[in-house]
Amino acid sequence: xxxxxxxxxPLLCILYSCTSINHIADVQSNTVRxxxxxxxxDKSMESKIAPYRDELLAQMNVPIATLDSDLKKASPNSxxxxxxADILHNAGEKIFETEVDFALQNSGGLRIPGIKQGAITxxxxxxxxxxxxxxxxxxxxxxxxxxxxxxxxxxxxWPISHGLEMSVLDSTVQSIKIKGKPLEENTSYKVIIxxxxxxxxxxxxxxxxxxxxxxxxxxxxVVIEYLKEQTKDSITQSAITTKRFIRL
Amino acid sequence: xxxxxxxxxxxAKGGMILASGLxxxxxxxxxxTKVTILHTNDMHSRIDPFPMDGGRFQGLGGMAKRSALIKxxxxxxxxxxxxxxxxxxxxxxxxxxxxxxxxxxxxxxxQYDVATMGNHDFDAGIDGxxxxxxxxNFDFVSSNYDFRDTLLEGQIASHKIIEKAGIRFGIFGxxxxxxxxxxxxxxxxxxYNDPISIAQQTALKLKNEKSCDYVICLSHLGFKxxxxxxxxxxxxxxxxxxxxxxxxxxxxxxxxxxIKENAVGKPVCINQAGWAGILLxxxxxxxxxxxxxxxxxxxxxxxN
Numbered sequence: 001x002x003x004x005x006x007x008x009x010p011l012l013c014i015l016y017s018c019t020s021i022n023h024i025a026d027v028q029s030n031t032v033r034x035x036x037x038x039x040x041x042d043k044s045m046e047s048k049i050a051p052y053r054d055e056l057l058a059q060m061n062v063p064i065a066t067l068d069s070d071l072k073k074a075s076p077n078s079x080x081x082x083x084x085a086d087i088l089h090n091a092g093e094k095i096f097e098t099e100v101d102f103a104l105q106n107s108g109g110l111r112i113p114g115i116k117q118g119a120i121t122x123x124x125x126x127x128x129x130x131x132x133x134x135x136x137x138x139x140x141x142x143x144x145x146x147x148x149x150x151x152x153x154x155x156x157x158w159p160i161s162h163g164l165e166m167s168v169l170d171s172t173v174q175s176i177k178i179k180g181k182p183l184e185e186n187t188s189y190k191v192i193i194x195x196x197x198x199x200x201x202x203x204x205x206x207x208x209x210x211x212x213x214x215x216x217x218x219x220x221x222v223v224i225e226y227l228k229e230q231t232k233d234s235i236t237q238s239a240i241t242t243k244r245f246i247r248l
Numbered sequence: 249x250x251x252x253x254x255x256x257x258x259x260a261k262g263g264m265i266l267a268s269g270l271x272x273x274x275x276x277x278x279x280x281t282k283v284t285i286l287h288t289n290d291m292h293s294r295i296d297p298f299p300m301d302g303g304r305f306q307g308l309g310g311m312a313k314r315s316a317l318i319k320x321x322x323x324x325x326x327x328x329x330x331x332x333x334x335x336x337x338x339x340x341x342x343x344x345x346x347x348x349x350x351x352x353x354x355x356x357x358x359q360y361d362v363a364t365m366g367n368h369d370f371d372a373g374i375d376g377x378x379x380x381x382x383x384x385n386f387d388f389v390s391s392n393y394d395f396r397d398t399l400l401e402g403q404i405a406s407h408k409i410i411e412k413a414g415i416r417f418g419i420f421g422x423x424x425x426x427x428x429x430x431x432x433x434x435x436x437x438x439x440y441n442d443p444i445s446i447a448q449q450t451a452l453k454l455k456n457e458k459s460c461d462y463v464i465c466l467s468h469l470g471f472k473x474x475x476x477x478x479x480x481x482x483x484x485x486x487x488x489x490x491x492x493x494x495x496x497x498x499x500x501x502x503x504x505x506x507i508k509e510n511a512v513g514k515p516v517c518i519n520q521a522g523w524a525g526i527l528l529x530x531x532x533x534x535x536x537x538x539x540x541x542x543x544x545x546x547x548x549x550x551x552n
Contacts, residue, residue: 020537020538020539021537021538021539021541021543022281022414022415022416022461022462022535022536022537023535023536023537023538023543023545023546024461024462024491024533024534024535024546025280025534025535025536025543025545025546025547026533026534026545026546026547026549027492027505027517027531027532027533027534027549028531028532028534029504029505029517029519029529029530029531029532030530030531030532031502031503031504031519031521031527031528031529031530032317032527032528032530033308033526033527034297034308034309034310034313034314034317034525034526034527034528035307035308040313040316041310041312041313041315041316042312042313042315042316042319043312044357045311045312045315045316045354045357045358046312048353048354048357049295049296049311049312049350049354052295052342052346052350053295053296055345056341056342056345059341060341111292111339112303113303113304113305114303114304116301116302116303123341126340126341126344127339127340127341130293130338130339130340130341130343130344131338131371132344132371196431199431200428201428201429201431202428202429203428205428
């Protein structure tokens, strides 16, 4: 009889649950914004950061160029994108010692929302282009350019240099002009592309098999050098507002 | 919203909570415990606040400020979990120059419990990541990256279980597809597996086999996409047994948690805290402990 009673215990446990249950009674979210006035810094952490910061700032706070108007990142066209792609175009011609048709940069590769008018420092270029990417000169035919421009439309538009103009209706490329001329079959176009994209990044697999030349220089070093040279020649950096990606 | 939270806080501190809108004394006492989940994502090497250059985020963020805030919140709350959803690396010269050492070291000082890996955490290669692991005294979890036969084999767990106030938290990680996003040379042979099926298996295991009361997914999949691509919203809808998804990758600033129905109609909370340490996500979860299956204080989480 006793044994029978005992054998009921597990059943009772199932019915009434012998172990405690932690019910989720409520969930409240209250995200905190870390703004300047909100609180003091953790002093011990601050003193741990300080020597690293000092070492960095000595190299980063060096002005290398002057910018006469704000540059802002946006898609598909932006002053930051035009400026950056033009630098890749112009600097790329020097690196590969040839005239190129255009240059491009994927939007995701530019990591700050803009650069304010005034001095441009080494640190800003590091923040703009923190990746250890390099440049490639890739040879594209008309069919490859069509794939590339379609990909750019798909991605909401990427920074492109002064050599390329594309018109887009809804999500279809209507016309492509390279150096002011319509796309020609059986022509090999020279395009400056970051290695990340040229090697198939951002789903650009179609670029992988194409003929190319590579340079070991990192893009940010290319940009820093280019800006220093411009400054030496007394050239000020400016915003270019031309639309290269035209929505019809 | 604020008033109600304060009310709940006070009730929870008193160790007792009453069903609202009903006369006092009608109910037994219920033991309610609050666990505070703090979280970040996509901190992108933002050690210092954004510079005061007139930019959109000027003065925001900064790890020394975050540390002070976390210390204060720890002093105000008994049970705290501190989690990160990946992309710790890359974005300021601190990473280019010091390789992520300072990021891991400061996160250790703040007593992070668990983090997952984002795509940018591969930017110095998995050898670069491995080299910095000695500066991290918190754990990394990833369930859908397979590190077998890579330099990180045996160093990244699928999940971690943490107990706070007798409540078991099962925490697992999900990473984004690396192909096309991170060059093969940097991923060092890490294999990506479908996050949905892995999440389903892992969450089930944590709830049933490991008796976890609350399952948290640290996700670096992204909040949502225009195109048909796996995201936190898809993950929430297509799985069961996940209670909270803490996301990253899309740098999404959510004003408050998003609540969705999972595959079996139960609520899943989703949050993401912008990026660069501009926000610190704070989620208070209240647990009622009892020996019955009936919960006296439970609120129905409204899907939004």
